[in-house]
Amino acid sequence: MNVYDSERIAQELTARDYRQVHDPARADLILVNTCSVREKPEQKVYSALGRFRRLKKKNPKLIIGVGGCVAQQEGQGLLERVPFLDFVLGTKELCRIHEILDDLEKSGERGCAVNLDGRIDPYRGLALSPDPGRPTSFISIMQGCDNFCSFCVVPFVRGREVSRPSKDLMKEIGVLSSQGVKEVTLLGQNVNSYGKQTPGEPGFVELLERVEKIPGIERVRFTTSHPKDLSSELIQAFGRLTKLCEHIHLPLQSGSNRILKRMNRGYTREEYEEKVLNLRQTCPEISITSDIIVGFPGEEERDHQETLEMIRKIQFDDLFSFRYSDRPHTRASLFPDKIAEELKQRRLSELQAAQKDITQRKNQAWEGRDVEVLTEGPSKAKAEERTGRTRTNRIVNFPGDSVPIGALVRVRVWHALAHSLRGELL
Numbered sequence: 001m002n003v004y005d006s007e008r009i010a011q012e013l014t015a016r017d018y019r020q021v022h023d024p025a026r027a028d029l030i031l032v033n034t035c036s037v038r039e040k041p042e043q044k045v046y047s048a049l050g051r052f053r054r055l056k057k058k059n060p061k062l063i064i065g066v067g068g069c070v071a072q073q074e075g076q077g078l079l080e081r082v083p084f085l086d087f088v089l090g091t092k093e094l095c096r097i098h099e100i101l102d103d104l105e106k107s108g109e110r111g112c113a114v115n116l117d118g119r120i121d122p123y124r125g126l127a128l129s130p131d132p133g134r135p136t137s138f139i140s141i142m143q144g145c146d147n148f149c150s151f152c153v154v155p156f157v158r159g160r161e162v163s164r165p166s167k168d169l170m171k172e173i174g175v176l177s178s179q180g181v182k183e184v185t186l187l188g189q190n191v192n193s194y195g196k197q198t199p200g201e202p203g204f205v206e207l208l209e210r211v212e213k214i215p216g217i218e219r220v221r222f223t224t225s226h227p228k229d230l231s232s233e234l235i236q237a238f239g240r241l242t243k244l245c246e247h248i249h250l251p252l253q254s255g256s257n258r259i260l261k262r263m264n265r266g267y268t269r270e271e272y273e274e275k276v277l278n279l280r281q282t283c284p285e286i287s288i289t290s291d292i293i294v295g296f297p298g299e300e301e302r303d304h305q306e307t308l309e310m311i312r313k314i315q316f317d318d319l320f321s322f323r324y325s326d327r328p329h330t331r332a333s334l335f336p337d338k339i340a341e342e343l344k345q346r347r348l349s350e351l352q353a354a355q356k357d358i359t360q361r362k363n364q365a366w367e368g369r370d371v372e373v374l375t376e377g378p379s380k381a382k383a384e385e386r387t388g389r390t391r392t393n394r395i396v397n398f399p400g401d402s403v404p405i406g407a408l409v410r411v412r413v414w415h416a417l418a419h420s421l422r423g424e425l426l
């Protein structure tokens with residue numbers, strides 16, 4: 001979502017005669033777009049600002065701003081903490097960037113726009129001018145969350161759930177298609193809830209059906225899907241919508257019912273397992289990835305073992321796992337029974353080792369098979385190779401520097417690596 005927000009802000013600034021540069025030393029304006037879902041990315045914000053401070057000493061006219069979730073979380077306090085910072089732009093105030101820049105130019109007044117009230121569409125009124133030639137694109141269909149998981153800062157930095165008007169989404173995807181985009185990923189903190197708070201709007205499955213009909217779009221993905229709201233209707237969509245890719249990211253967070261309850265997740269491990277079974281019955285090829293938080297307050301060894309057991313039972317295609325860290329305003333930050341960092345790290349290492357073996361076996365199962373790959377660009381490993389993704393979201397590298405970006409090609413997989421596949425063009 002931060003990638004998408006950054007693109008929309010850049011498009012808005014381009015419409016006002018700014019031009020993007022890749023070297024910060026050449027910039028008149030630097031905007032650091034931030035994430036605060038965990039402690040580590042929040043720390044990186046201050047490291048980045050420290051680097052840019054040196055640029056401002058050389059060029060006092062340089063404007064530096066912070067946007068995104070850290071900006072929303074800290075607000076005016078960020079300006080007080082960082083005296084050389086010029087403005088703070090919250091997650092729902094993107095359209096006010098010109099107002100802030102105008103005030104800076106006229107009076108030198110530092111700006112802080114962090115209003116989060118109401119179910120406001122933060123993208124309404126922003127310029128839409130995506131760069132041509134990209135084969136894939138994100139599109140935010142909703143923002144915010146009403147679930148209030150005990151560990152999660154999102155409701156406090158992205159606000160309450162708000163769905164963007166479907167007519168705006170259809171228009172935007174149509175523009176993306178005209179610019180050469182073949183694959184769109186629909187974004188939201190909980191896409192399953194799309195339209196529920198807005199009378200007259202379609203539900204999420206109907207929205208997928210509408211996107212399916214847009215000419216030029218060949219693939220559709222979405223993230224993230226909350227397990228408690230994963231409906232049988234959405235599960236069945238994987239068996240009938242031809243453009244919907246065979247991949248779902250379904251965050252588990254813990255394999256212990258006791259911890260899931262403390263997390264306020266709204267489902268049990270048994271309910272989660274049943275939905276995975278239904279997904280695989282409906283779409284046998286489906287790739288399922290997930291998130292796990294290790295070392296949640298009060299997590300005992302038996303809870304950790306239940307999570308390991310769940311991972312081995314479900315056999316996820318890949319897993320994003322993290323050590324728990326307190327987040328401001330959340331209920332879990334007040335829980336007294338915190339886990340020692342060294343114990344968190346041991347459990348994380350055990351979990352990642354178990355998943356590494358599973359992912360390796362899953363990847364090896366693709367050796368010898370022919371797959372459809374959307375060509376996204378040059379391979380990072382070799383300039384003469386191309387890279388892309390299968391419909392199941394696996395990275396594939398293959399020789400063929402003459403293959404145009406955006407081409408859908410058939411590739412025979414001949415070797416599986418830990419995080420990617422290698423193959424040959426058919």
